[in-house]
Amino acid sequence: xxxxxxxxxxxxxxxxxxxxxxxxxxxxxxxxxxxxxxxxxxxxxxxxxxxxxxxxxxxxxxxxxxxxxxxxxxxxxxxxxxxxxxxxxxxxxxxxxxxxxxxxxxxxxxxxxxxxxxxxxxxxxxxxxxxxxxxxxxxxxxxxxxxxxxxxxxxxxxxxxxxxxxxxxxxxxxxxxxxxxxxxxxxxxxxxxx
Amino acid sequence: xxxxxxxxxxxxxxxxxxxxxxxxxxxxxxxxxxxxxxxxxxxxxxxxxxxxxxxxxxxxxxxxxxxxxxxxxxxxxxxxxxxxxxxxxxxxxxxxxxxxxxxxxxxxxxxxxxxxxxxxxxxxxxxxxxxxxxxxxxxxxxxxxxxxxxxxxxxxxxxxxxxxxxxxxxxxxxxxxxxxxxxxxxxxxxxxxx
DNA sequence: CTATTTTTCGAACGAACGTTCGATTTACTA
DNA sequence: TAGTAAATCGAACGTTCGTTCGAAAAATAG
Numbered sequence: 001x002x003x004x005x006x007x008x009x010x011x012x013x014x015x016x017x018x019x020x021x022x023x024x025x026x027x028x029x030x031x032x033x034x035x036x037x038x039x040x041x042x043x044x045x046x047x048x049x050x051x052x053x054x055x056x057x058x059x060x061x062x063x064x065x066x067x068x069x070x071x072x073x074x075x076x077x078x079x080x081x082x083x084x085x086x087x088x089x090x091x092x093x094x095x096x097x098x099x100x101x102x103x104x105x106x107x108x109x110x111x112x113x114x115x116x117x118x119x120x121x122x123x124x125x126x127x128x129x130x131x132x133x134x135x136x137x138x139x140x141x142x143x144x145x146x147x148x149x150x151x152x153x154x155x156x157x158x159x160x161x162x163x164x165x166x167x168x169x170x171x172x173x174x175x176x177x178x179x180x181x182x183x184x185x186x187x188x189x190x191x192x193x194x
Numbered sequence: 195x196x197x198x199x200x201x202x203x204x205x206x207x208x209x210x211x212x213x214x215x216x217x218x219x220x221x222x223x224x225x226x227x228x229x230x231x232x233x234x235x236x237x238x239x240x241x242x243x244x245x246x247x248x249x250x251x252x253x254x255x256x257x258x259x260x261x262x263x264x265x266x267x268x269x270x271x272x273x274x275x276x277x278x279x280x281x282x283x284x285x286x287x288x289x290x291x292x293x294x295x296x297x298x299x300x301x302x303x304x305x306x307x308x309x310x311x312x313x314x315x316x317x318x319x320x321x322x323x324x325x326x327x328x329x330x331x332x333x334x335x336x337x338x339x340x341x342x343x344x345x346x347x348x349x350x351x352x353x354x355x356x357x358x359x360x361x362x363x364x365x366x367x368x369x370x371x372x373x374x375x376x377x378x379x380x381x382x383x384x385x386x387x388x
Numbered sequence: 389c390t391a392t393t394t395t396t397c398g399a400a401c402g403a404a405c406g407t408t409c410g411a412t413t414t415a416c417t418a
Numbered sequence: 419t420a421g422t423a424a425a426t427c428g429a430a431c432g433t434t435c436g437t438t439c440g441a442a443a444a445a446t447a448g
Contacts, residue, residue, distance in 0.1 A: 005394080005446080012395090028309070030224035034436060044397045046438080055436065111305075113360070115222070143385040152376055153385050159357025160350045166307070167349050182346055190384035191337040191347050199416075199424080206425090228406060238427045240408080249406065 013051050016041040021062050021104035029059055029108075029115040059112060060120040066105040067127040070098050074134055084141040085188065091138050092187070093180040095161045099168070100176055107165045132158070142188070157187055207245050210235040215256050215298035223253055223302075223309040253306060254314040260299040261321040264292050268328055278335040279382065285332050286381070287374040289355045293362070294370055301359045326352070336382070351381055 019041035024032045034055055038045045052058040077090040099106045116124060136154040143153050160183070173179055213235035218226045228249055232239045246252040271284040293300045310318060330348040337347050354377070367373055 008445095009394090028222070028224055030222055031309075033434075035434090043395095045436095046398080047396050049437070050395065115225075139385065142387075144387055149376065152373075153380055155357065155361050156354045156377065156380055159355070159360075160353035163349065163353025163356060166353075179346075182343065183350065186347055186350055186381075186384065188384045188386045190380065190382045191333065192382045193336075193338055202415095203424085227404075229404085237425095239406095240428075241426050243407070244425060 016043065016048070016051055017058075017062055017065070018104070020058055021108050024059065024062070024112065025104040025107040029112045034058075056116060056120055059108070059116055060124065062105055063109050063112070063116070063124045064127065066098075066102060066109045067124060067131060069102075070094070071127060071131050071134065073098065074131070078134070078138070084138070085184075087138045088142055088188070089180065089184050091135050092157075092161070092183050093177070096164070096176050096180050096183070099164055100170070103165065103168075110162045110165060160187070210237065210242070210245055211252075211256055211259070212298070214252055215302050218253065218256070218306065219298040219301040223306045228252075250310060250314055253302070253310055254318065256299060256302050257306070257310070257318045258321065260292075260296060260303045261318060261325060263296075264288070265321060265325050265328065267292065268325070272328070272332070278332070279378075281332045282336055282382070283374065283378050285329050286351075286355065286377050287371070290358070290370050290374050290377070293358055294364070297359065297362075304356045304359060354381070 016037070020032075020037045023036045023040050026032070027036070034048055035045050037058070038048050041048070048058070052061065074091065074094045077094055078087055081087045081090050113124075113128075114121075132154065135157070136150060139154045139157065140147075140150045143150055145153070210231075214226075214231045217230045217234050220226070221230070228242055229239050231252070232242050235242070242252070246255065268285065268288045271288055272281055275281045275284050307318075307322075308315075326348065329351070330344060333348045333351065334341075334344045337344055339347070
């Protein structure tokens with residue numbers, strides 16, 4: 001039972017967070033000024049500090065929310081999928097879906113992974129590692145190799161997936177399902193003629 | 195016939211460039227101050243501006259040199275390799291070799307791709323596109339699919355290769371040849387049991 | 389309507405930034 | 419060795435940065 005006040009507060013907070021993601025995605029964390037974020041969020045400079053105690057905490061809020069969502073949604077999709085290949089497909093599709101629906105946040109998560117430090121960094125790292133473990137497990141179910149080779153194959157997949165923000169064009173690559181399918185196909189069978 | 199003066203100048207310049215790469219790789223382009231670069235390069239703050247007319251030009255020099263080297267070395271290796279699979283192996287190995295031998299520069303190239311603008315950006319973009327075309331052609335020689343699928347497969351490969359700076363540990367992943375081999379194997383045949 | 393709490397704001401702070409410039413030191417040349 | 423050119427330096431410039439603070443405004447509660 002959230003009060004009306006709390007709801008309004010959270011709406012405002014996430015609207016500012018969206019603005020922050022947009023500005024940081026464009027200019028980078030160091031390049032983005034709190035003043036720019038404030039302007040984009042239609043709030044005064046000092047108003048930002050009513051919602052966050054520092055610029056760092058703002059970045060943390062973005063990354064924490066994004067990674068938590070990513071992990072939660074993946075868990076849900078894996079719960080009712082048994083076949084190893086379908087589970088892998090779920091991993092890839094979940095990643096792409098999150099990307100197209102949250103481009104700015106995705107970019108901020110991938111590109112500003114090391115812009116945090118201290119407790120904020122550690123906290124996000126923990127969620128990130130949980131996500132990696134989830135994916136690694138699914139990869140291992142298909143890939144019958146040593147643990148270290150499974151690690152590398154997982155990193156191979158992550159790299160290919162995370163690079164997407166460098167080239168993706170919503171107009172040209174409109175069909176995400178098809179993209180997921182091709183990604184799965186290449187990762188499963190490679191590019192060799194068979 | 196370079197004079198002794200010119201040689202000394204170039205030595206100093208590339209030593210400063212190395213220092214700059216190290217600092218920018220660690221703190222990011224916006225996060226790295228010219229003062230930090232100067233200190234790491236054992237030169238005064240204003241001394242930097244004897245070698246570069248701006249911070250932007252310094253970043254450009256790093257990226258231009260790195261990408262040019264990457265392209266030149268790949269061309270050389272492709273010249274005396276005929277078999278499509280061996281050519282693909284050359285692409286992957288060349289990328290990894292450049293990475294381990296120039297970790298800081300590599301990171302600056304991948305992570306600060308969009309930190310340049312204007313003529314500097316355009317110039318680096320051109321070299322980057324040349325590199326992409328080279329790799330895309332080799333991928334196409336193996337992958338018998340449509341042009342757009344070849345594009346995606348190439349981006350798939352690039353992502354997996356460029357992500358390496360996020361996880362590579364020189365102590366744990368000492369054997370680059372083996373790494374190249376595994377990358378080739380996964381990209382060619384996928385992770386499926388065969 | 390009044391009192392109280394939540395939200396926003398303007399102004400200012402010291403610090404750090406990229407860049408400039410004239411002077412000084414170093415290295416080479418004639 | 420004297421003179422010239424290359425290389426380095428210290429000090430300062432105007433800006434922009436993240437953050438703070440007390441007052442004003444808006445929204446809620448009594």
